[in-house]
Amino acid sequence: MIAIPLHFDLPKNLSAKKFINKLSKNLDIQLSNQQYTIKILFDSFDWRLYNADIICEFNHSNSASQLSLIDRNSGKLLALENMPDMMRFTDQFPKGRLRTTLAPVLEMRALIPLCQLPHNAHQLNILNKDQKIILRIQLDEHELIANQLHLYPLKGYDKALKKVTNILQNTFDLNPTKYSILKAGLKLEGRKPKDYSSKFRININPDMRADEACKKIYQQLIQVMQFNEAGTLADIDTEFLHDFRVAVRRTRTGLSQLKNTLPTKEINRYADFFAWLGQITGPTRDLDVYLLSFKKYKEVLPISLREDLTPLYTLLKDKQKHAQKKLTENLSRSEYRTQLNDWETFLTQQPITKKGKKNGIHLTVKQLADQRIWKVYKHVLKEAKDISESSPAEALHDLRKTCKKLRYLLEFFQTLYPEDDMKIILKALKKFQTVLGDFQDYEVQEINIKQFSEEMMANKVSPNTFLAMGVLVQYLDSMKCQARAEFSNQFALFEQAENKHIFKNLFSNKFSVKK
Amino acid sequence: MKIIATYNIKGGVGKTATAVNLAFIAAQNNFKTLVWDLDPQGASSFYFRVKPKVKGGSKAMVAGRRELEGLIKATDFENLDLLPADFSFRNLDLVLDARKKPTKRLKKLLTPLTHDYDYIFLDCPPNISLLSESIFEASDILLSPIIPTTLSLRTLEQLKKYIKDNKLNHLQLIPFFSMADKRKKMHREIMESLAEEHPDILSTAIPYASDIERMGWERMPLGAYVRKSRATEAYMALWQEILGVIRLT
Numbered sequence: 001m002i003a004i005p006l007h008f009d010l011p012k013n014l015s016a017k018k019f020i021n022k023l024s025k026n027l028d029i030q031l032s033n034q035q036y037t038i039k040i041l042f043d044s045f046d047w048r049l050y051n052a053d054i055i056c057e058f059n060h061s062n063s064a065s066q067l068s069l070i071d072r073n074s075g076k077l078l079a080l081e082n083m084p085d086m087m088r089f090t091d092q093f094p095k096g097r098l099r100t101t102l103a104p105v106l107e108m109r110a111l112i113p114l115c116q117l118p119h120n121a122h123q124l125n126i127l128n129k130d131q132k133i134i135l136r137i138q139l140d141e142h143e144l145i146a147n148q149l150h151l152y153p154l155k156g157y158d159k160a161l162k163k164v165t166n167i168l169q170n171t172f173d174l175n176p177t178k179y180s181i182l183k184a185g186l187k188l189e190g191r192k193p194k195d196y197s198s199k200f201r202i203n204i205n206p207d208m209r210a211d212e213a214c215k216k217i218y219q220q221l222i223q224v225m226q227f228n229e230a231g232t233l234a235d236i237d238t239e240f241l242h243d244f245r246v247a248v249r250r251t252r253t254g255l256s257q258l259k260n261t262l263p264t265k266e267i268n269r270y271a272d273f274f275a276w277l278g279q280i281t282g283p284t285r286d287l288d289v290y291l292l293s294f295k296k297y298k299e300v301l302p303i304s305l306r307e308d309l310t311p312l313y314t315l316l317k318d319k320q321k322h323a324q325k326k327l328t329e330n331l332s333r334s335e336y337r338t339q340l341n342d343w344e345t346f347l348t349q350q351p352i353t354k355k356g357k358k359n360g361i362h363l364t365v366k367q368l369a370d371q372r373i374w375k376v377y378k379h380v381l382k383e384a385k386d387i388s389e390s391s392p393a394e395a396l397h398d399l400r401k402t403c404k405k406l407r408y409l410l411e412f413f414q415t416l417y418p419e420d421d422m423k424i425i426l427k428a429l430k431k432f433q434t435v436l437g438d439f440q441d442y443e444v445q446e447i448n449i450k451q452f453s454e455e456m457m458a459n460k461v462s463p464n465t466f467l468a469m470g471v472l473v474q475y476l477d478s479m480k481c482q483a484r485a486e487f488s489n490q491f492a493l494f495e496q497a498e499n500k501h502i503f504k505n506l507f508s509n510k511f512s513v514k515k
Numbered sequence: 516m517k518i519i520a521t522y523n524i525k526g527g528v529g530k531t532a533t534a535v536n537l538a539f540i541a542a543q544n545n546f547k548t549l550v551w552d553l554d555p556q557g558a559s560s561f562y563f564r565v566k567p568k569v570k571g572g573s574k575a576m577v578a579g580r581r582e583l584e585g586l587i588k589a590t591d592f593e594n595l596d597l598l599p600a601d602f603s604f605r606n607l608d609l610v611l612d613a614r615k616k617p618t619k620r621l622k623k624l625l626t627p628l629t630h631d632y633d634y635i636f637l638d639c640p641p642n643i644s645l646l647s648e649s650i651f652e653a654s655d656i657l658l659s660p661i662i663p664t665t666l667s668l669r670t671l672e673q674l675k676k677y678i679k680d681n682k683l684n685h686l687q688l689i690p691f692f693s694m695a696d697k698r699k700k701m702h703r704e705i706m707e708s709l710a711e712e713h714p715d716i717l718s719t720a721i722p723y724a725s726d727i728e729r730m731g732w733e734r735m736p737l738g739a740y741v742r743k744s745r746a747t748e749a750y751m752a753l754w755q756e757i758l759g760v761i762r763l764t
């Protein structure tokens with residue numbers, strides 16, 4: 001039932017007043033409202049709304065504030081809600097269409113402002129002889145960008161729409177355009193859509209020297225850390241720290257798996273540094289994960305026990321706050337800054353051209369990638385084959401780590417290989433990693449919930465809370481066992497002939513080390 | 516979705532005023548609302564400043580050659596649409612009679628609209644005929660304004676009998692007092708005695724008010740030109756009371 005509005009960009013020299021005066025010559029226009037309004041556009045840091053073709057704008061004036069979601073391609077209004085204040089997370093929004101549209105797209109990510117566009121919003125009505133409204137027009141007189149015009153057709157009054165668009169065309173030389181507010185607003189900020197993505201992708205020339213290519217990879221990773229550092233410190237949402245940590249882990253995998261490409265002294269120094277960085281960011285992330293899972297935790301409990309879990313939430317929240325504070329302290333230390341700056345400087349230095357003995361320098365990146373991926377892949381297979389029903393949990397944990405290394409290597413060098421093949425094996429590996437990840441996560445959560453309950457003993461918590469946590473531990477344990485039981489199936493899937501063939505085909509037997 | 520017909524066999528009792536003003540309140544409360552002006556005189560179309568004209572007239576409409584959807588006009592108020600009247604509606608009886616199952620026809624025409632609206636108000640002309648039967652068939656609620664006069668008791672009883680005799684079990688009759696003048700002794704007395712005999716009459720009465728009479732001048736629903744008055748409060752209370760007694764299902 002919502003008609004699609006038509007949008008027009010007005011030329012720079014055409015003020016609202018001039019425009020209305022000129023239009024009044026042909027039409028009976030009533031100015032029904034005029035409001036100084038601030039429009040703020042929002043998206044998540046990783047452009048989730050943009051990727052879903054949604055524009056999210058908050059229009060705030062003295063008399064009203066509204067959040068609207070607009071289809072980026074058609075300009076159609078998807079949802080609109082009166083909201084006195086802008087919220088960061090979808091679960092803070094009132095229940096309704098807006099929330100159900102946003103929630104699956106945003107998940108845990110916060111909405112952050114992209115740009116502010118102050119303007120004077122004029123509501124105009126076009127009237128017929130009976131003084132009946134036959135078309136609504138909004139004219140936004142902007143301070144920073146070109147003025148915009150929006151026509152909102154009314155059901156049953158198509159002729160009026162046609163007439164006005166004709167006038168706009170003939171008298172003003174204006175044609176409908178795409179709703180361009182986002183583009184204009186971002187330009188103002190010197191930004192472009194999708195200037196950040198948490199997916200790692202880097203284009204490397206296969207003939208590039210291995211050490212140069214590795215530096216390029218590290219450079220991109222340090223950029224990801226820098227991008228996410230501010231959001232981590234400000235505790236905007238959990239994904240900043242998450243992406244930060246993934247970049248740290250990727251760097252560490254690089255330093256251990258591609259170590260011959262850099263001088264040993266540097267490798268050792270920075271391996272220590274990034275290990276430290278991984279360590280000090282760990283506790284906050286762990287607690288974030290518990291808090292993100294909390295809704296799920298509640299759902300697995302019988303309804304009568306759900307509210308009894310609240311003291312656990314309070315404890316987790318307190319711990320998270322504490323951990324975040326410590327994390328902020330660590331990331332504000334000058335040692336951290338110095339080390340990171342040194343690493344950045346080191347990466348921009350000219351590579352050593354001296355013909356050394358070290359392998360890495362003589363290889364092309366393609367050769368290095370073939371070697372390393374093939375080797376780690378074989379490790380994965382061996383470790384997985386050695387696992388039996390009676391193997392200890394550690395064996396699966398070790399395999400999980402090896403798989404992660406393989407995953408990162410595949411992602412580093414993804415563009416060196418045919419896209420379709422890479423898609424297949426990355427998907428297979430991801431699926432295999434899921435079962436390993438689940439197994440470990442459930443185990444760690446089970447152990448920690450038990451630990452938390454011990455801590456809570458001291459706090460005079462109601463017995464039902466412990467009962468609820470007991471049920472939760474049982475659930476986690478059953479999920480862990482389920483993951484363990486699934487392992488062999490999942491490995492069989494990963495190990496299937498098609499995947500094996502691709503791995504072999506892409507990465508094996510191609511070592512042609514230049515002598 | 517509920518279809519509410521404002522109905523009384525008598526003319527000039529406030530059927531149109533009720534349909535227009537209640538529809539306006541429903542729309543203001545964010546319910547998607549449609550008023551269908553079934554009266555060839557086009558009073559509700561007039562109040563919304565919409566020309567009482569339907570392409571193809573009643574024949575094309577009843578034949579289903581033109582989907583109702585395409586005949587709808589947006590009013591000046593958010594969430595509130597109008598299906599205008601047409602002079603040819605004076606023959607609606609004959610046109611309906613020419614169809615198979617004439618009394619089921621309106622219901623069938625309305626079916627596609629039931630997804631688009633929360634409330635559809637049918638503003639009915641005063642008469643008892645094939646069109647009325649069609650309206651009874653299509654509606655969930657028969658909202659009947661009653662002017663407190665001695666005659667109105669008989670009209671209400673006739674209507675109840677008709678509903679009973681024809682086993683219109685789906686239809687909920689909601690009577691209420693319209694144009695009530697508390698200063699008139701007769702009005703007060705009739706209202707008291709009627710309310711006793713017919714406890715289903717709503718306790719909210721719409722008073723006789725010059726505010727309401729002015730609708731014809733202003734050409735808009737009462738709430739659009741009077742912010743707050745005895746009359747606006749009465750319509751608001753009436754709407755709340757109706758929401759309270761509407762049968763679910």
Ligand SMILES: Nc1ncnc2c1ncn2[C@@H]1O[C@H](COP(=O)(O)OP(=O)(O)OP(=O)(O)O)[C@@H](O)[C@H]1O
Pocket residue numbers: 525526527528529530531532533554558639640641693694695721722723724725727728729730731
């Ligand atoms: N409560 C009221 N107080 C004063 N005037 C009223 C009131 N209700 C309706 N009127 C006026 O009385 C006249 C008849 O009202 P209305 O058109 O609503 O009745 P109706 O039952 O729809 O009439 P018809 O049978 O002709 O369709 C109109 O001029 C209207 O403005």
Ligand SMILES: [Mg+2]
Pocket residue numbers: 530531532554558638639640
């Ligand atoms: Mg009428």
